[in-house]
Amino acid sequence: MTTAQAPGKAVRRFSLKKVLRESSVAQGLFLIGPTNTYLIVFMVIPLILVTVLSFLSRGTYGEVVYKFSIESYLRLFDPLYAKILGYSLLVGLLTTVLSLVIGYPMAYYIARAPARQRSLYLFLILLPFWTNFIIRIYAWIMILRSSGFLNSFLQWIGVIHEPLNILYTPTAVLIGMVYEFLPFMVLPLYTSLEKIENAQLEAAADLGAPPWKAFLRVTLPLSVPGMIAGTILVFIPAMGMFVVPDLMGGAKTMLIGNVIRNQFLTARDWPFGAAASMLLMFLTMVFTLYYTRKAGFGEELLL
């Protein structure tokens, strides 16, 4: 073989292209890189920070003192916080159940609508997201307050004579929460309902099932994955919500989300806020894990 390369000049330069072409490990890392970077920057690092923070203590002036302490966790055992946690859990569950009850017929209707109307309905479901969340909550305040649209209307048609006191009650909080999270229930439900072939329902009818029985025995079981996915998507953020109780619940409704926010922004007790966050995360996780073990993981979550 005649050598064309000058000796000493065969410097092997690193080439990303070449490595990517030849190594499947490199290909994998390259492809998953952006996702991993995102997760590390926005989830793993903040999580570590919060965990570390929760084991530190608070200085006299609200600064963080770098001294190990489990004081913050011990304070969480105060019955006051247990009550707030229990209440948050209740509101979270109620929000989820109400979203399911209201969202199911909506999703069912959309899934059974003619194909051309479906995209319109889905668009309408997503439309509110184009407006700022706070503005939408204020819109609800306008509707619900004593001299708001709802009371004016009800008084005008003569259903009531005194304005209903809805705003700044737990009912208002629930209305706001269900309003906010409903799309997260409707979309996965729609996905699983839409996948049910018409032939399945025809088969049920053919085998002697009247419509309501076909619904119970075929449609409902086949939409379970969507129900699970929707439940998870609603329950987890509902547990940590603080804006809605703040604005619509007045001072009366305190959820764990409000406690955490107050520790960071008002009371300036970051370690305690961090510990409360950890507890919330832990409880949500236990709850979700137990639920998915029981009911199966909603594959619609992945779609």
Added chain:
Amino acid sequence: MSDFAVELRNVIKIFPTPEGGQVKAVDDVTIHIKQGEFFSLLGPSGCGKTTSLRLMAGFEWPTNGEVYIDGKLMGRTPPYLRPVNTVFQSYALFQHMTVFQNVAFGLEMEKVPKAGITRRVEEALEMVKLSGMGRRRPKQLSGGQQQRVALARALVKRPKVLLLDEPLGALDLKLRKEMQLELKALQEQVGITFVYVTHDQEEALTMSDRIAVMNKGKALQIGLPVEIYERPNCRFVADFIGETNFLSGTVKKVSKEKVTVFIPALSMEIDGIGHGSFSAGQNVAVSVRPEKIRLADDDGKPVSGLRGTENLLHGKVVTTAYIGSDTRVDLDLGHDVRIRAWEQNDISTLDPEAYYADGDAVRIYLPYENTLVLPEDVS
């Protein structure tokens, strides 16, 4: 008990199209299906056969006309109140249930006691050779096995009529052939009326007691397989069932069954059998099946076994295809007219002289009794 398991009387079904128009999926169809019969609805896609089946099942209601099942007028009776069951083209098995639960579903709807359900489901699974598969999920079964589950699920209800919508369409050829025989045997065993929708003419001929050939929403001909094949009543039926050669022409003379047709393309007259009424001047199609044509070398030597009533044509061999049992010979009659003949290879020989070759000049005999004169369309 009525003589007929299913009757369609002057049934019309009109669907709206998305463009705002209307389409007549079933156009004035009258069919009487006898008790215990294996009856096929045969036709190309879009001919209305599946819609006809869905009208029997109750998934659709007729725009006009009546559907009777076992002598009872169905009207707008919903599917769950009809004594019929369906095997769907896609099987439509319940994916969230086991095989056992799938088959049990229909019995649970009838409120059959639990012990009865278990026994009957097991019997049904045994009948379709799926014993012991009850705990599997449909997805864990092969296409053929899923097909059997669909069959068991419908048959376990002991319906008056079993409706089958191209049930073998998704299976490969070999399995399909096996299932055809099995289905036929099963039907004879259970004695239930089967209404079978298919676009496969061979399948229909193999399995059916009677066949309705459909096209464009109309039932063109209803009859025994042999009638459909040997005595098609119009050009479409002759064309759709099996292979045939057509020569277009006009009726010259009619004397009883014998119809003389002038073929302009060949400038000659051909005698054929006309079943039904024909009148001089009418446009018709002359149909001769390729296996019924007799060929002989064009060497002037006498041909044995002729009756003297054959139509004689002259032509040239264009191509031949040897397929074992017979040789398929494409012939040019001149004037751009081509026909195809199948010569049975009834003598075992390697001698190339015994077979027709490209370019051979041949005499083509169209036996009068095998030459059918058909109307272009049934009215």
